[in-house]
Amino acid sequence: MNYENILISQENGIGTITINRPKKLNALNKATIAELHSAFDSLNKDANTKVIIITGSGEKAFVAGADISEFADFSVEQGTELARNGQKTLFDFVENLSTPVIAAVNGFALGGGLELAMSTHFRLASDNAKMGLPEVSLGVIPGYGGTQRLPQLVGKGKAMEMVMTAGMIGAEEAKQSGLVNHVVPQEELLPLAHKIANKIMRNSSVAIAHAIKAVNDNFKDGVNGYQTEITQFGICFGTEDFKEGTTAFLEKRKADFPGK
Template identity: 55%
Template sequence: MIYNTLITSLNNRILTVTINRENKLNALNKETLDELHKCLNEAFSNEAVGGIIITGAGKKSFVAGADIAEFQGLNAEEASNLSKSGHTKVFDLIENGPKPVIAAVNGFALGGGLELAMACHIRIVSDNARFGLPEVTLGLIPGYGGTQRLPQLVGKGKAIEMILSAQMIDANEAFRIGLANQVVTLEELLPKSAELLTVVLSRAPLAVAAAIRAINAGYTDGINGFQTEIEQFGGCFTTNDIKEGVSAFLEKRVPKFCGN
């Protein structure tokens, strides 16, 4: 599919999605969010895609927030609908997706950009990356999950500090507090992301999807994460992959998972 704001490439079952608005520091406008929704839905249902890497065009910015120009003139109801739509169509879609998604963060990840990175399952970041939620400097608060996902990743105290001060942190600090999984050079960013995703794709895909569901359940109001784990654990025993995995272990060979 051809997009106006995205560039996609598929290689060895890894779909790389590049947000391509470099002259706007890859800011998320409505068209970009709509195209991300279409692209991700297609990727999650496409058997040729095992996992996804999301990155930004150029060296300066992953995503430098939402397109603030689109906020002008909104009333409270329209703003709430905008936030709800983004949650449902993109950010929650990524977090709850059945396939692993890595954010390859090159440069600025601010506002909606940091929220996009946090919705991904893993964050590999370049050493020039900068992170922040500056919404309070505009008279706003984060509206795409930032007030919920940041505390989950870095703890309540640090999250409140970052959100209320609106100050940026660098890549090393992001790694120290648990916001980033790995810090690499800009040149290593996509290769390292692909390398890690390749390792994940060598595992049983239905088990990977079950693990994502079980982990997310522990952070979902009204759902018992331990009970979800029990159910997902049991469900794995209905698959052919567990038979292959156990047989391969006992036979001391590398398993060949088929995802069924």
């Protein structure tokens, strides 16, 4: 598929998606959301892709928000459908991918941009990054999962403050709040993402997929995450990766996981 708004590459087990709308500070519009869904889906289905990194083009923005011009005149029904379709197509989709997804936040991550970063499995940030959910300053609330994922990451009180003030926080404050895991100078951001991705790839991709499901279920209403863990733990015993991992351990050698 030819993409107009994103760049996609795959090398040495790492798939990289770069949102490429620099004149719009990589703002999300419907077309970009659709392209991102396609790219994530394609990489997730590629057995050679073990980790996915998502970042923004340029040095200013990861994603500076949504393209407001697309929905400024929407009705209640259209607004509801916008949020529902967006969450299903991209944000929930990314969160539940079986392939680990790392967000490399290289600048502004505002509104839908922060919501996209929060839907990934964890986040790294450059030291110039700024993050926030400014939607209430436009008379609306975050609609792509922001009111749900932000409290999970930073706690209810901090999330309430960020949403109500519509303000931005810097990279270091984001790290202290648990919103991002690491902060580095911009030129070190992608190298760090690759370094962590390589650490992930030493392990069983099958086990990681089961771990993602178990961790995610802890945050789903009405789902018993402990039961999910028990089930996923048991499933692992029937995999080739489990046989290889335990055999390698007992033989005191490095495991060569087949990913099955």
